[in-house]
Amino acid sequence: MKDRCLTDEEITAYIDGVVSPEERARIEAHLAKCGFCLHTVAELKQLVTSNETSPVAPTEVALSQAEAVILENTDxxxxxxxxxxxxxxxxxxxxxxxxxxxxxxxxxxxxxxxxxxxxxxxxxxxxxxxxxxxxxxxxxxxxxxxxxxxxxxxxxxxxxxxxxxxxxxxxxxxxxxxxxxxxxxxxxxxxxxxxxxxxxxxxxxxxx
Structure with a gap:
């Protein structure tokens, strides 16, 4: 089956931590090769944490992963x-x-x-x-x-x-x-x- 991008519901559930271990593994495997979904998750995490006392911006690790995805797609x-x-x-x-x-x-x-x-x-x-x-x-x-x-x-x-x-x-x-x-x-x-x-x-x- 062709891999598809994550739905808004799947991304929200993943960020909220309400997915099963199997579903989390599937989502993270997709994020490792899809820069678009990875950036969407990072942006949504930033919005979710913006109302907290210490807002957390998307991590450098997430951004470097996104860059790696683009490099992997070069050929x-x-x-x-x-x-x-x-x-x-x-x-x-x-x-x-x-x-x-x-x-x-x-x-x-x-x-x-x-x-x-x-x-x-x-x-x-x-x-x-x-x-x-x-x-x-x-x-x-x-x-x-x-x-x-x-x-x-x-x-x-x-x-x-x-x-x-x-x-x-x-x-x-x-x-x-x-x-x-x-x-x-x-x-x-x-x-x-x-x-x-x-x-x-x-x-x-x-x-x-």
Missing amino acids: SPTHFDIALVIRDGICKILDSTGDLLPPRRLSPAAVRRQRSPQTITRISKSLSGFLVTVELKPERKAVKPEVIIVEESTSERPDGLKAKLYSPGACETKYSEQGRISFSPLSSGYYRIEIEEIGTIGLEIKGS
């Missing part, structure tokens, strides 16, 4: 990670397991329509026989991700592929149109994009 044929920072309306890539592409060239007419310069960063990686490109367009203090999917053997852009963007406590579902999938702008945080039958993309966004 995965179905996953790649992107870490970026948004500063002064510019998107700067801090690290990625994909390949950074040249900026997309805009036509003169498109350039004239823009009120201010806009930076679009493009990163690509081959996943499950598809070339997956992520375009990251800054929008004020957020970034809007768009995924472009091209089948490598035929150069076709598939329609109707389901993609889900997971963020703490939310999930946005979209379908590809001519190989493109656009998501809502994202602010600072950890996100995961799952594309059916292709793979996953991890996004770590930091603010200025």
Whole structure:
């Protein structure tokens, strides 16, 4: 059975300590290989302890475990990670397991329509026989991700592929149109994009 992410109920029960030893072992085994769920648990622990006399922030151990998970995924044929920072309306890539592409060239007419310069960063990686490109367009203090999917053997852009963007406590579902999938702008945080039958993309966004 394919491993799945933890539900809000499972995470809450785990933090509250009301799960069985077997369930705790299963959850901790999942956290050891899923940076998204690990960060969700760390953030929720911080919220739970915020009203105590001595608030406890997420431990350095938890954060180092999350970094280790990202490093372990570096050579995965179905996953790649992107870490970026948004500063002064510019998107700067801090690290990625994909390949950074040249900026997309805009036509003169498109350039004239823009009120201010806009930076679009493009990163690509081959996943499950598809070339997956992520375009990251800054929008004020957020970034809007768009995924472009091209089948490598035929150069076709598939329609109707389901993609889900997971963020703490939310999930946005979209379908590809001519190989493109656009998501809502994202602010600072950890996100995961799952594309059916292709793979996953991890996004770590930091603010200025």
